[in-house]
Amino acid sequence: xxxxxxxxxxxxxxxxxxxxxxxxxxxxxxxxxxxxxxxxxxxxxxxxxxxxxxxxxxxxxxxxxxxxxxxxxxxxxxxxxxxxxxxxxxxxxxxxxxxxxxxxxxxxxxxxxxxxxxxxxxxxxxxxxxxxxxxxxxxxxxxxxxxxxxxxxxxxxxxxxxxxxxxxxxxxxxxxxxxxxxxxxxxxxxxxxxxxxxxxxxxxxxxxxxxxxxxxxxxxxxx
Amino acid sequence: xxxxxxxxxxxxxxxxxxxxxxxxxxxxxxxxxxxxxxxxxxxxxxxxxxxxxxxxxxxxxxxxxxxxxxxxxxxxxxxxxxxxxxxxxxxxxxxxxxxxxxxxxxxxxxxxxxxxxxxxxxxxxxxxxxxxxxxxxxxxxxxxxxxxxxxxxxxxxxxxxxxxxxxxxxxxxxxxxxxxxxxxxxxxxxxxxxxxxxxxxxxxxxxxxxxxxxxxxxxxxxx
Numbered sequence: 001x002x003x004x005x006x007x008x009x010x011x012x013x014x015x016x017x018x019x020x021x022x023x024x025x026x027x028x029x030x031x032x033x034x035x036x037x038x039x040x041x042x043x044x045x046x047x048x049x050x051x052x053x054x055x056x057x058x059x060x061x062x063x064x065x066x067x068x069x070x071x072x073x074x075x076x077x078x079x080x081x082x083x084x085x086x087x088x089x090x091x092x093x094x095x096x097x098x099x100x101x102x103x104x105x106x107x108x109x110x111x112x113x114x115x116x117x118x119x120x121x122x123x124x125x126x127x128x129x130x131x132x133x134x135x136x137x138x139x140x141x142x143x144x145x146x147x148x149x150x151x152x153x154x155x156x157x158x159x160x161x162x163x164x165x166x167x168x169x170x171x172x173x174x175x176x177x178x179x180x181x182x183x184x185x186x187x188x189x190x191x192x193x194x195x196x197x198x199x200x201x202x203x204x205x206x207x208x209x210x211x212x213x214x215x216x217x218x219x220x221x222x223x
Numbered sequence: 224x225x226x227x228x229x230x231x232x233x234x235x236x237x238x239x240x241x242x243x244x245x246x247x248x249x250x251x252x253x254x255x256x257x258x259x260x261x262x263x264x265x266x267x268x269x270x271x272x273x274x275x276x277x278x279x280x281x282x283x284x285x286x287x288x289x290x291x292x293x294x295x296x297x298x299x300x301x302x303x304x305x306x307x308x309x310x311x312x313x314x315x316x317x318x319x320x321x322x323x324x325x326x327x328x329x330x331x332x333x334x335x336x337x338x339x340x341x342x343x344x345x346x347x348x349x350x351x352x353x354x355x356x357x358x359x360x361x362x363x364x365x366x367x368x369x370x371x372x373x374x375x376x377x378x379x380x381x382x383x384x385x386x387x388x389x390x391x392x393x394x395x396x397x398x399x400x401x402x403x404x405x406x407x408x409x410x411x412x413x414x415x416x417x418x419x420x421x422x423x424x425x426x427x428x429x430x431x432x433x434x435x436x437x438x439x440x441x442x443x444x445x446x
Contacts, residue, residue: 011270016290036312036326036413041273043266047234050264050273050308052330067239085273089259089415092357094436097366099376101354103259107275131324134315141406143320153322171423183364184430186422188439190259192312195412200394207407213317216411 002060011111012164022165025060031108031165032057034219035086036134036192040064042072042080055084056129060160062110063117063126068154076156082112084158091189095172096181102168104187110163117155126155137212192218225283234334235387245388248283254331254388255280257442258309259357259415263287265295265303278307279352283383285333286340286349291377299379305335307381315411318395319404325391327410333386340378349378360435415441 006012006023014021022028032038032055039050051072056063062084066073076082086108093102117123124144131139145153172185194216197209229235229246237244245251255261255278262273274295279286285307289296299305309331316325340346347367354362368376395408417439420432 015294016292036315037310037328039262039264039273039308039310041262041264041271041306043269043271046266047304047334048264048266048271048306049332050262050306051332052308052310052328054326069239071238081270083264083271083273085262085275087260087262087275092259092439094358094361094420095365097368097372098350098354098362099366099368099372101357101361101365103277103357105260105275109272109274111270127321131321134324134326135317135411138317138324139321142318142324143322143401143404143406145320145322149320149322171421171425178366179425181366182427182430183366184422184433184436185426186420186436188358188420188436189418190441191416191418193414193416195414197317197409197411198394199407199409202394202402203408204405207405210407213407213409213411216315218413 006161006163009162012109012162014166020166020168022167024165028108028160028163028165029057031088031106032062032086033133035088038084038086040072041083041085042076044075054130054134056126056133058125058129062158062160063129063155065127065130065153065155068152070154073154073156076112076114077116077154082114082158084110089190091187093172093187094185096174096178096183096185100172100174102172104168106165106167108163108165110158110160112158114156114158117157123150123155126157135212135216137210141210194218229384229386232385235385237389243389243391245390247388251331251383251386251388252280254311254329255285255309256356258311261307261309263295264306264308265299267298277353277357279349279356281348281352285381285383286352286378288350288353288376288378291375293377296377296379299335299337300339300377305337305381307333312413314413316395317408317411319397319401319406319408323395323397325395327391329388329390331386331388333381333383335381337379337381340380346373346378349380350376358435358439360433364433417441
């Protein structure tokens with residue numbers, strides 16, 4: 001059984017503000033699940049890139065997908081190192097000094113390696129996880145990928161092992177002498193909110209809005 | 224005067240779905256301004272990293288800051304290549320097939336080089352831009368950085384020249400034969416919403432909530 005804590009490595013150990021670091025597997029999973037997108041960072045010919053992409057998770061594995069022609073995914077499949085970063089912004093922190101303005105956030109930084117998912121069952125499960133990650137309940141309503149679509153799609157799996165979370169919460173931490181300043185201080189919370197769904201104009205009038213779309217909300221958002 | 228369009232380079236030219244690419248300077252600026260955080264990607268000893276960070280913009284220059292001990296910022300200052308990616312998620316796209324689930328998003332990908340901001344006036348202006356980027360009106364209320372805080376802060380400037388935006392908007396684009404499926408299709412819009420500010424418990428009761436905090440909202444969010 002997987003340990004509750006992820007093993008620290010030199011890459012995942014925070015060097016400053018170590019109190020913000022977390023190696024709790026459940027917290028890492030929760031942040032990956034709440035983030036709709038992540039950035040996939042890689043290096044080609046010495047040039048770093050970070051490309052936003054969607055993801056899905058099954059247990060201790062993160063799945064990414066894209067076109068089979070995608071040079072980033074192909075490079076990772078062929079052994080290039082990867083870094084996946086997912087970030088949630090939870091609020092603005094208004095400190096009494098410019099130096100102590102901050103944001104409340106949660107992020108996960110995960111390091112490769114990536115492997116191509118070739119087994120047909122795992123590939124389908126991974127694609128389902130990516131669809132369900134964004135909209136729980138959606139997969140069963142959609143036409144599943146056909147043979148050509150599967151061929152055109154490259155799916156990568158990254159073990160969620162060499163990873164850490166970094167989290168800031170709560171009120172500003174000001175310099176002692178600044179608490180006497182006549183300056184408002186506090187937090188402005190931010191939440192990702194869903195608005196009412198907008199039907200495709202080509203949708204037949206008799207097709208009802210499914211409950212998972214009508215009641216859609218992101219984790220942490222208000223009902 | 225800067226051209227309205229950014230010059231394309233091999234790195235910034237989209238290879239697939241080229242219709243999603245934009246080299247419009249104003250659109251690139253608007254995305255950078257709306258995004259609260261970006262990911263700074265860099266490579267150290269062949270390992271790619273992407274680290275979330277806040278940013279600010281003055282004209283055609285993006286500013287990043289961090290601890291003077293931050294190894295990423297120091298590496299960039301010393302000539303390491305950078306990629307800055309800022310992403311906004313605008314909605315979920317519910318296509319009729321799993322293959323055409325998508326998200327509406329806007330992102331900017333910007334490539335270095337970075338230079339250290341050493342001029343005291345530019346450094347102050349950059350830090351002000353970073354504070355004002357998150358909360359317009361905040362800088363004038365805070366204590367400005369003192370000499371020691373400035374020494375502890377490394378500010379980098381990246382010209383917003385080798386950059387492009389990538390944007391997806393609107394309804395799903397399904398396969399012709401899938402439009403007949405009895406499957407709801409459309410878009411669920413998403414917006415970052417501010418909630419009521421929460422005062423620091425250490426705040427003196429007579430200090431009023433400033434208007435910029437009371438009425439805070441992100442661009443694109445509802446009043």
